[in-house]
Amino acid sequence: MIIINVLLKVKPEKREEFLVFVEDLVSKSRQDEGALFYDCLESLDTKNQFMIIENWRDQAAVDLHNETAHLKKFIVEIDQYLAADKELKKIAYPE
Template structure:
């Protein structure tokens, strides 16, 4: 399993447009083969700072997602909405048996 965390800081004037585009991207990502979870959260104490939480079954599924048209359209669509580039963290998970 692979976890991906993305921190996205959105200019407040583009919040509504970002949420509309991000909502579609979340829905499409959840429908992808190999996706175990895909969520979007907003920081409680920092409006317009969003966190994506993703789980992919393996590296192949993650690579397929990154090459997919809807993901690339999402990235291109939100470029002008962001205060700074997203921070992305990819975390391979070991099966701990817990």
């Protein structure tokens, strides 16, 4: 299994637009082959700080996801919503 966490610090004035934007990514990514879990959650302690949490069956599933139109759109457009650089952490567990 592969776990990917992406920390996103969203500009307060872009919050509502971001929520609509990320919902599109989440709903489509949940349908991707090999997606075990995919969601975007907000910090309880820090307003406008979000974490995309992804669990994938294997690297092949991640590779397929990385080629989807919805992820490519996210990568191209996400920076307009962010107050800081995104932070990505990836953990791979042996099968």
